[in-house]
Amino acid sequence: MEEDNQSFFWIKSEGQRKLATENLVPGNQVYKEKLIIKKGTEYRLWDPFRSKLAAAIMNELENFPFENKTKILYLGASTGTTVSHISDIVGPNGIVFGVEHASRVARDFLDRVASHRSNIIPILQDARKPKEYFSVFGKVDVVYVDIAQPDQTKIAIENCEMFLKKGGYFFLVIKTRSIDVTKSPRKIIEQETEKLKTKFDILQSIDLHPYDKDHAMVIARYKN
Ligand code: SAM
Numbered sequence: 001m002e003e004d005n006q007s008f009f010w011i012k013s014e015g016q017r018k019l020a021t022e023n024l025v026p027g028n029q030v031y032k033e034k035l036i037i038k039k040g041t042e043y044r045l046w047d048p049f050r051s052k053l054a055a056a057i058m059n060e061l062e063n064f065p066f067e068n069k070t071k072i073l074y075l076g077a078s079t080g081t082t083v084s085h086i087s088d089i090v091g092p093n094g095i096v097f098g099v100e101h102a103s104r105v106a107r108d109f110l111d112r113v114a115s116h117r118s119n120i121i122p123i124l125q126d127a128r129k130p131k132e133y134f135s136v137f138g139k140v141d142v143v144y145v146d147i148a149q150p151d152q153t154k155i156a157i158e159n160c161e162m163f164l165k166k167g168g169y170f171f172l173v174i175k176t177r178s179i180d181v182t183k184s185p186r187k188i189i190e191q192e193t194e195k196l197k198t199k200f201d202i203l204q205s206i207d208l209h210p211y212d213k214d215h216a217m218v219i220a221r222y223k224n
Contacts, residue, residue: 007089008046008064008089009043012034013036015207017164018045019054020044020056022030022041022042022043023042023088024088024117029044030044030080030112033046033047044084044085050205051081051082051171052208054082055146055160055215056208056219058211059208059209061204062203062204062219066086066142067090068089068091068094069093069140070089071140072096072143073097073136073142073143073144073159074146075099075147075156076116076127076173077099077106077111078109079108080098080109080114082146083098083109083113084117086144087117087119087120090144092100094119095121096119096121097121097123097133097135097136098122098123099133100123100124101125109122121136123136127147127149127159130158130162139163140164140165142164143156143163143164143170143171145170145172146169152172152174154193156170166222167221168221168222169222170196170220171219172196172217172219172220173187174188175214175215176188176216192218193218196220199222200220200221201223202218203219203221208214
């Protein structure tokens with residue numbers, strides 16, 4: 001096993017080097033991912049075909065601000081696949097505020113993920129109304145946005161203005177096909193990053209291919 005940092009791990013499984021996080025809730029699986037015990041510690045394999053953050057790591061993500069004690073606002077928690085790995089990483093003293101508006105999905109998120117993990121605070125709200133997240137307190141270190149909405153960049157900026165600390169990190173998943181089907185993915189990424197430039201320094205933009213063909217991820221830092 002290689003330890004790249006304390007946040008995620010590379011574990012040999014079936015002859016391949018695979019990404020994993022240390023399971024915060026030993027024995028608990030979220031999406032049928034493989035659990036592996038090494039030297040008495042349990043790890044969960046982190047599937048880049050199921051999680052865009054894992055895909056970004058596979059594709060040379062340069063900044064990884066998720067670590068022990070990090071506080072994160074995550075928009076578009078869905079059933080909690082990625083949130084669960086972030087919860088592993090930030091540990092018992094970190095917090096993930098997970099916002100999800102679709103009630104059926106949110107129920108799954110609660111049952112399968114949030115109810116087992118004390119560092120996740122589920123917020124059943126519309127990301128367009130950040131003033132209604134009554135349970136978010138203080139500023140966060142990272143805002144992560146994966147809501148697949150045409151106006152997601154605007155929504156994301158409003159959330160950052162309310163909750164992201166200065167110098168904090170911003171991860172934006174861009175669904176290159178949902179915004180405008182007539183434009184090329186590269187043009188869409190340029191168009192979206194342009195909207196960020198007054199308030200953010202753009203650090204990286206990552207194509208998530210081959211793990212995810214329709215998405216890119218933009219990583220930026222909130223200006224001081
Ligand atoms: N990030 C998830 C993962 O990696 O496991 C997948 C997110 S999925 C592509 C997008 C999610 O955003 C859906 O569950 C959808 O219900 C949610 N969503 C879309 N618009 C939203 C909004 N305005 N407020 C809150 N959640 C929203």
